[in-house]
Amino acid sequence: MSSDTRKILTTDGIPLEESLKQAEKKNKIKAFLLVAPLLLFLIITYMIPIGDMFSRSIDDKMVTNMLPKTYKAMEKWDGKELPPEEVFEAFYLDYKILVKNKTAGKLQTQLNYEKNGFKSVLKKLARKQKKFEEGNYKEQIMKVHKRWRNVEYWRAIKRRAPSYTYSKYLKGVDMYSNEDGKIVQVSEDRRIHRILWIRTVEVAFFVTLFCFLMAYPIAHLLATLPMKYSNLLMICVLLPFWTSLLVRTASWMILLQQQGIVNDFFVWTGLVADDNRPEMMYNKTGTYVAMTQILLPFMVLPLYSVMKTISPSLMRAGKSLGATPAVAFFKVYFPLTIPGIGAGCLLVFILAIGYYITPALVGGASGTLISNQIAYHMKSTLDWSFASAMGLMLLTGVLAIYWIYNKLVGVDNIKLG
């Protein structure tokens, strides 16, 4: 007996199994079509641009494109001694075009990054090259400035030959690759980025900790109070949550200023002298206080929604079995709230690590974070490839935290309010 005869057929004569499969496929396509507009929109306007940031951050075609003949001639040069005449000639021809097009300045800046003092040498060459005679360019160029006899300068040019570079990432952690191609740290007084990374993580960590310490008791109170009281108190959490970030930052700027209410209060209690009011804004204190208050609702809400589901009889049972309130709390209640703690801490930490507005307004010089540095390079120095590199480093960190969290707790229990 063959298996075909046992197949159930639909009224159309198609086997039921196949018909079901077709229906399933149709449904799949239908569901996918509903998601498709948003998915496409996000991929085009968001995902690809983030990828674009990556190609920008490693892009180093500028110098490569400015000196095409030179790099072609340099292919054969081993970099040990001064390059041969062809390289000098190619460089002279490339540079002549740049000077003519008035784009030599860009090359001067770029090569100066590579080797200090390159700018003046190139500027002098720009002036002198007009009088050059045909042939024997090596002699003529070396006559312009004695640094052209130094092989280091030619190596510096050669180092910029590849179209791609990871130097921006090295710069982001205060490192660079030196003349010999070794990766070394920048001199101690110029290590600004590492300080910023450490400070960002430190601020995010402490803000998360403060938020947790403050949110836990009030979330517990909100979850255990009778509905009519807790609804009223909930407004105290939700109103700041819905209020503009800038409004809340503005109120902290008023409160924390030197003649502000907080300082008035300290003077009134006699903690500080009137003529010796402490600076509470434009430093780390301001960043900590304002960020904690602003991010606190993001900790309270997940904690509350988890605590709401914990039955009070569990604590009572623990106590009736002889546990002291403290033991009952730490052995019964606290472990049950861990999903809420995880969600709240993740949310606050991720928000804090990318914070920009509040540190920029109340942080001053000692309270700015890595985001401020990214914005600074985007808007002021216009070093977009460096801003992209730092942004991606930050993003990698955030995604790593997210991934770890997902492994430990699971992302599904994040709720909004």
Next chain:
Amino acid sequence: MALPKYTEPHYRIWHYFYLLICGCVFFFLIAPLFVIFPLSFNAEEFLVFSDGMKRLDPDAFSMRWYKDMIYGTKNPWGLAARNSFIIAIFATLGSIILGTLAALGLSSRHMPYKGLIMAILISPMIVPLIISGVAIFFFMAKVGLAATHLGIILAHIILGTPFVVITVTATLSGFDHSITRAASSLGSSPYNTFMKITLPLILPGVISGGLFAFVTSFDEVVVVLFLAGLDNTTIPIQMWTGLREQLSPTILAVATCLIILSVLILLTAELLRRRSERLRGINR
């Protein structure tokens, strides 16, 4: 939360201490908002409580900063407010339409690669704003939409859709799909079924997601800072500039208006949440 009579004294003390801590935290949360209120009625230009205000002298209070906000020539608050509302309304509409459709698709049990797609859809919420700002700026500059309303609206749709997707998916999680099947079996077209059955039931989720999207757009400053030109200044941008340069009481007048707006939004959101829970049969 009254304590039972048999409570031991040291536990009683601990309990009052705990209530005190809670009180302090609530104060810390809400009090800063109330500083802005009286100071925005200050007759003087300084951002401290004047002696007259402390004595509740009526002359120390005035509406001059509100007048300055509306009629002041130096402050383009009118333009900023108009831009903010236009951008927020269109961004909300876009987020609602795209987000609701996507949530409907995601809630279908036939949806392939659910986890991956959900991760992509809510990624704008997880990625730090500054990075989103840089990426979106690169895109908008490339397609020539930087410093246009459309560019900012599209950017805010990106930031707003995750909220709609999350709230609508949550509403749909308690949704009984047999009623739409019942409607179809009774001859209703898919469009009719959606409009008459599905939409009214998920509406609270849609609107509360829309509220999140609206507030996100209305309050968004990081991405707009990269995108906005002089013509597309918004309220947050104006506030940002004002706070950076010089804190004027006019900003406090604007801030007071924004707080009133957020109270309204909060009330709407709360009402919707309760209605949604009632509709979905969740009793707490």
